[in-house]
Amino acid sequence: xxxxxxxxxxxxxxxAFLELANIDESKINATLTTLKEYIESSRESIKRANxxxxxxxxxxxxxxxxxxxLLLNDKRIxxxxxxxxxxxxxxxxxxxxxxxxxxENGLNIEKTRVPxxxxxxxxxxxxxxxxxxxxxxxxxxxxxxxRGGKEAFNTNKILVSMIKKALKExxxxxxCVGFIDDTDRKGVAYLSSADRYIDAIIPRGGEGxxxxxxxxxxxxxxxxxxxxxxxxxxxxxxxKKALDIAYNAKVQRPGVCNAMETLLVHKDVANxxxxxxxxxxxxxxxxxxxxxxxxxxxxxxxxxTEEDWETEYLDLILSVKVVDSIDEAISHINLYGSSHSExxxxxxxxxxxxxxxxxxxxxxxxxxxxxxxxxxxxxxGAEIGISTNKLHxxxxxxxxxxxxxxYKIRGNGQIRE
Amino acid sequence: xxxxxxxxxxxxxxxAFLELANIDESKINATLTTLKEYIESSRESIKRANxxxxxxxxxxxxxxxxxxxLLLNDKRIxxxxxxxxxxxxxxxxxxxxxxxxxxENGLNIEKTRVPxxxxxxxxxxxxxxxxxxxxxxxxxxxxxxxRGGKEAFNTNKILVSMIKKALKExxxxxxCVGFIDDTDRKGVAYLSSADRYIDAIIPRGGEGxxxxxxxxxxxxxxxxxxxxxxxxxxxxxxxKKALDIAYNAKVQRPGVCNAMETLLVHKDVANxxxxxxxxxxxxxxxxxxxxxxxxxxxxxxxxxTEEDWETEYLDLILSVKVVDSIDEAISHINLYGSSHSExxxxxxxxxxxxxxxxxxxxxxxxxxxxxxxxxxxxxxGAEIGISTNKLHxxxxxxxxxxxxxxYKIRGNGQIRE
Numbered sequence: 001x002x003x004x005x006x007x008x009x010x011x012x013x014x015x016a017f018l019e020l021a022n023i024d025e026s027k028i029n030a031t032l033t034t035l036k037e038y039i040e041s042s043r044e045s046i047k048r049a050n051x052x053x054x055x056x057x058x059x060x061x062x063x064x065x066x067x068x069x070l071l072l073n074d075k076r077i078x079x080x081x082x083x084x085x086x087x088x089x090x091x092x093x094x095x096x097x098x099x100x101x102x103x104e105n106g107l108n109i110e111k112t113r114v115p116x117x118x119x120x121x122x123x124x125x126x127x128x129x130x131x132x133x134x135x136x137x138x139x140x141x142x143x144x145x146x147r148g149g150k151e152a153f154n155t156n157k158i159l160v161s162m163i164k165k166a167l168k169e170x171x172x173x174x175x176c177v178g179f180i181d182d183t184d185r186k187g188v189a190y191l192s193s194a195d196r197y198i199d200a201i202i203p204r205g206g207e208g209x210x211x212x213x214x215x216x217x218x219x220x221x222x223x224x225x226x227x228x229x230x231x232x233x234x235x236x237x238x239x240k241k242a243l244d245i246a247y248n249a250k251v252q253r254p255g256v257c258n259a260m261e262t263l264l265v266h267k268d269v270a271n272x273x274x275x276x277x278x279x280x281x282x283x284x285x286x287x288x289x290x291x292x293x294x295x296x297x298x299x300x301x302x303x304x305t306e307e308d309w310e311t312e313y314l315d316l317i318l319s320v321k322v323v324d325s326i327d328e329a330i331s332h333i334n335l336y337g338s339s340h341s342e343x344x345x346x347x348x349x350x351x352x353x354x355x356x357x358x359x360x361x362x363x364x365x366x367x368x369x370x371x372x373x374x375x376x377x378x379x380x381g382a383e384i385g386i387s388t389n390k391l392h393x394x395x396x397x398x399x400x401x402x403x404x405x406x407y408k409i410r411g412n413g414q415i416r417e
Numbered sequence: 418x419x420x421x422x423x424x425x426x427x428x429x430x431x432x433a434f435l436e437l438a439n440i441d442e443s444k445i446n447a448t449l450t451t452l453k454e455y456i457e458s459s460r461e462s463i464k465r466a467n468x469x470x471x472x473x474x475x476x477x478x479x480x481x482x483x484x485x486x487l488l489l490n491d492k493r494i495x496x497x498x499x500x501x502x503x504x505x506x507x508x509x510x511x512x513x514x515x516x517x518x519x520x521e522n523g524l525n526i527e528k529t530r531v532p533x534x535x536x537x538x539x540x541x542x543x544x545x546x547x548x549x550x551x552x553x554x555x556x557x558x559x560x561x562x563x564r565g566g567k568e569a570f571n572t573n574k575i576l577v578s579m580i581k582k583a584l585k586e587x588x589x590x591x592x593c594v595g596f597i598d599d600t601d602r603k604g605v606a607y608l609s610s611a612d613r614y615i616d617a618i619i620p621r622g623g624e625g626x627x628x629x630x631x632x633x634x635x636x637x638x639x640x641x642x643x644x645x646x647x648x649x650x651x652x653x654x655x656x657k658k659a660l661d662i663a664y665n666a667k668v669q670r671p672g673v674c675n676a677m678e679t680l681l682v683h684k685d686v687a688n689x690x691x692x693x694x695x696x697x698x699x700x701x702x703x704x705x706x707x708x709x710x711x712x713x714x715x716x717x718x719x720x721x722t723e724e725d726w727e728t729e730y731l732d733l734i735l736s737v738k739v740v741d742s743i744d745e746a747i748s749h750i751n752l753y754g755s756s757h758s759e760x761x762x763x764x765x766x767x768x769x770x771x772x773x774x775x776x777x778x779x780x781x782x783x784x785x786x787x788x789x790x791x792x793x794x795x796x797x798g799a800e801i802g803i804s805t806n807k808l809h810x811x812x813x814x815x816x817x818x819x820x821x822x823x824y825k826i827r828g829n830g831q832i833r834e
Binding site: 018022103199200214238244334352356358360361362363364366367369371373379390391405407408409410412414415 | 438526617631635637639661664665751778784786788789790794806807812821822824826829831
């Protein structure tokens with residue numbers, strides 16, 4: 001039953017896509033503007049629906065961090081409205097001619113940017129993802145099928161009804177945005193395996209969700225996996241910069257994917273750097289877990305285990321390792337890192353270049369905090385998340401990353417000899 | 418046992434990749450040149466190994482088409498040598514700065530082209546794929562793990578030994594090219610699920626192989642799936658061009674993925690076009706299978722069934738359908754096509770543009786044969802195949818399509834506020 005319903009929603013989205021792919025951008029912008037007005041004028045109904053979800057979640061003893069993500073207050077509704085305004089102001093990447101040339105035989109080849117198709121978005125308790133994901137897909141001429149977390153079910157439902165109303169109001173097919181209105185987890189599996197209609201799946205959530213989607217997917221997945229980010233303090237680091245950057249990477253917002261989880265320090269500066277850093281961490285209530293050498297320098301911290309090097313804490317905890325060389329640092333990062341964001345602090349030209357070239361990650365920094373990995377910061381205007389894929393899109397996924405290309409070839413009767 | 422061996426080969430390739438990614442192109446070109454010389458000077462040993470495979474295959478009653486693919490004669494060895502020479506002459510795409518800009522806060526962001534990593538190549542009886550795949554990956558600074566068809570086992574083994582010798586001779590890690598020296602089909606499954614070490618899988622072969630890989634893969638797959646290509650003769654077609662193009666698309670090389678499998682004809686030109694086309698097809702021994710209307714015009718051909726519209730014949734068979742409108746043609750293509758190559762023949766501007774924009778395929782043609790879809794023809798110099806993916810690479814996959822990007826960010830102490 002549910003399987004058929006998911007399939008129907010996906011098929012309708014595919015049908016809608018074949019029309020949407022060639023709708024003028026002005027119509028899409030008009031739809032986004034209508035949606036913005038609906039959200040603005042329906043604040044109270046949105047908050048009422050959200051309150052039902054919030055109270056249910058509290059009764060079910062949802063953790064306070066998750067409760068916070070679930071909540072839609074006026075400030076967050078303002079945020080949704082602003083993000084739609086930004087999208088309207090951006091130029092759609094669709095239609096860009098990436099390359100164009102003429103062959104000897106007179107064939108004109110144009111490599112043109114087109115939308116991907118129907119994108120399945122699977123997410124957890126944040127209801128604002130409903131608006132962000134649907135509007136980013138729409139702006140890039142993609143259809144979407146949304147499957148949000150069960151905690152936000154009532155909020156998602158009212159938001160989707162507004163999206164569908166805005167689509168219809170502007171003469172677009174309401175199936176451009178599909179919504180799986182069932183909280184059974186099997187729906188996630190069905191969506192991830194609807195490869196006849198769905199062209200890509202973007203899961204947004206914790207490791208458990210990502211693993212469940214990957215295990216069940218026959219549709220290609222643009223993974224938004226964990227961020228196990230390192231900062232390496234080189235032997236030629238400026239110690240003041242190193243303290244600022246490492247502090248910022250750990251403390252400014254510890255619960256996000258581009259925060260630092262492991263600090264690597266070159267042995268030649270460990271005695272100078274670590275005691276000062278320890279004081280900063282103590283003031284910020286960060287728990288340190290060190291390798292043997294770190295524990296010799298900072299005698300009252302806990303020992304790190306193998307598990308610590310593999311853990312994304314998303315919390316005020318940091319593992320610290322003293323390394324003998326930049327090579328050891330790079331090897332450690334390539335072994336334990338999640339290919340998200342990695343930083344070196346150094347004043348040495350060759351070490352900076354080596355780190356940039358030899359660390360295998362989507363974003364590699366010299367003398368800056370890993371916290372900058374973000375579509376907004378990078379100038380993309382908007383992002384659906386940070387990809388840890390090695391194919392298609394790596395790092396922040398904005399409008400352009402939601403497109404692919406097709407070759408248009410214009411001839412005058414050419415045949416192959 | 419085999420699982421561990423496959424894992425070891427993949428892990429060694431991953432280790433080799435972290436070095437190879439930053440090796441100078443001159444060293445890679447030197448390796449390719451050495452390999453070319455080894456192949457040139459070892460023709461006789463290669464042919465002897467191939468003869469063992471060929472005789473085994475004949476004893477096992479392999480079909481003659483497959484026997485032909487398996488055979489390595491001097492002409493085909495020349496082809497391998499030439500393809501290596503072409504690769505040496507091409508510029509590597511690695512290192513290209515795709516975008517570069519400075520943020521308000523002074524961070525310099527460079528989006529730079531880098532190799533993907535370790536690519537698993539799974540293929541069938543053609544032993545020249547061993548050389549093509551390994552050298553294309555190497556030229557783009559990727560490592561590869563090869564798993565060829567069991568029929569070509571002895572030929573593949575000697576070719577891989579030359580590749581490894583050439584790598585060592587030039588100071589590169591011989592594990593840059595891995596080879597699964599076991600013909601148990603489980604090896605395909607193990608390779609497709611070695612996601613810890615393998616970054617992408619490219620399967621090259623028939624529908625059965627592609628399905629087996631897709632079903633077993635946890636590694637992202639760049640599919641080289643079937644080519645169910647259509648040619649649509651519009652009501653405003655030039656009939657002479659239409660006959661030439663349709664004939665070429667069907668007959669010039671019927672066994673390949675960019676050949677035509679279904680012909681669509683607008684009802685207004687069906688009476689004029691089909692009888693002439695029928696004569697051409699009869700001369701070329703092509704069997705036609707028609708829809709009801711086609712069979713009214715061409716009375717001695719067989720009726721097409723639903724299955725025909727879904728079949729990639731790869732043979733001298735063609736299904737033919739008369740359509741009422743360009744919309745019906747586009748709908749038919751979007752429903753039954755494999756998103757590979759699709760063509761319209763028309764002199765009507767708006768119909769040409771509609772077809773280019775509304776057909777969802779990697780290559781869409783106006784007034785030319787679908788047979789042109791090819792990396793060599795498109796000017797890529799070399800290709801590993803034609804992707805039917807909607808993500809990452811679509812259409813011919815050359816060196817550039819074997820790369821991804823990383824962001825290099827250079828700062829001077831920036832932290833996030």
